[in-house]
């Protein structure tokens with residue numbers, strides 16, 4: 555594979571395919587390069603029982619609204635994979651699967667062929683199947699390419715099996731006995747509940763987290779996020795953008811009974827709560843104290859958010875319909891939930907040699923992998939430097955699918971449409987020689 559394409563898109567997840575949809579709409583010649591198959595991360599990097607935490611009406615993509623019978627339900631991994639495959643077909647995305655991008659360089663950087671990518675320089679994309687030159691490039695390779703695991707994981711005794719959400723599929727894979735789940739965001743609380751229910755006693759290590767009820771005043775909490783405009787908040791309106799981009803995912807699970815899965819629910823199942831895992835010393839896991847503060851901060855933030863929803867609903871006229879067009883009448887009265895119950899004596903340490911803990915599941919977040927990007931646009935923390943998806947210091951380079959890229963909803967499936975449209979608008983203006991700020 556050698557040649558030239560005006561635009562190369564890296565990744566055929568929903569973000570890369572949305573970029574392709576808008577490039578096609580603008581008749582910009584492009585190719586989508588995918589190292590695996592369409593929707594690869596959903597096929598290879600998710601556990602068996604996972605369902606989306608976003609309701610079905612939010613599983614919509616440009617030109618492809620949800621039209622199934624259960625708009626309030628939550629898709630399984632197989633259903634999400636099918637949705638993204640259908641999107642690729644309907645939008646006739648020019649995807650080349652099985653093509654691993656191994657390097658992206660500015661044209662001219664390591665060759666004398668300045669300008670060979672066309673007017674304005676461009677990029678040389680080296681892949682497992684050959685080379686392509688392009689003037690513009692969209693990085694849609696995902697925000698969750700690798701699980702984040704702290705360095706002290708290397709000091710966990712070899713007798714304790716360690717897994718990440720990429721290697722965990724179901725509880726049957728774990729040895730009998732105690733499981734230490736680390737991290738209490740969406741992944742951690744979901745895995746803790748599933749493993750506890752399998753009969754393996756779970757200890758959950760809890761750090762900073764985002765508590766949310768599944769439903770509020772009779773509506774899905776994500777309906778409120780959408781209707782009140784919280785998820786539409788733009789990146790340039792967010793007070794502390796760096797913090798917003800690192801915020802953990804909310805404690806939510808998508809189950810047919812719409813159950814809330816917060817720490818009180820987990821404690822009710824018998825899960826033991828301990829503080830943030832800070833270190834391993836002499837074969838002991840050491841946990842931070844201060845659970846009370848961590849819990850009250852999460853409770854406070856949740857109540858503040860619920861207060862925002864109440865204020866929104868109290869404005870006359872708003873009660874007619876939400877932004878999504880869903881009816882907002884018939885809401886229940888404002889609710890407040892029981893504070894997170896602090897355990898009477900949370901343990902500060904656990905002997906990892908003692909046999910009580912047989913496995914550790916790290917649910918400590920994910921990060922992108924830009925090992926193939928040979929353009930100096932990555933900061934010291936490994937994040938891409940960009941302004942709303944327009945990569946800083948490298949004209950013609952764009953990104954999609956990163957946290958709060960242009961809005962709070964950017965990494966969610968239904969958040970891609972607005973972001974992709976605007977990023978491709980910018981790219982088109984750049985190609986036309988009318989670069990925007």
Ligand SMILES: Cc1cc2nc3c(=O)[nH]c(=O)nc-3n(C[C@H](O)[C@H](O)[C@H](O)COP(=O)(O)OP(=O)(O)OC[C@H]3O[C@@H](n4cnc5c(N)ncnc54)[C@H](O)[C@@H]3O)c2cc1C
Nearest residue numbers: 565567568569589594595606607608655695696955966967
């Ligand atoms: C556990 C989990 C649960 C989630 N739950 C929800 C949810 O409930 N609702 C929701 O809306 N969102 C959810 N998300 C967030 C988001 O929708 C997914 O992360 C989604 O997969 C991101 O789409 P994407 O297109 O940006 O990236 P990806 O789906 O990761 O796609 C990127 C693609 O790029 C390819 N790629 C990467 N590097 C290269 C390379 N060098 N060369 C060629 N190809 C490459 C990968 O193979 C992959 O197919 C969840 C995410 C995770 C991790």
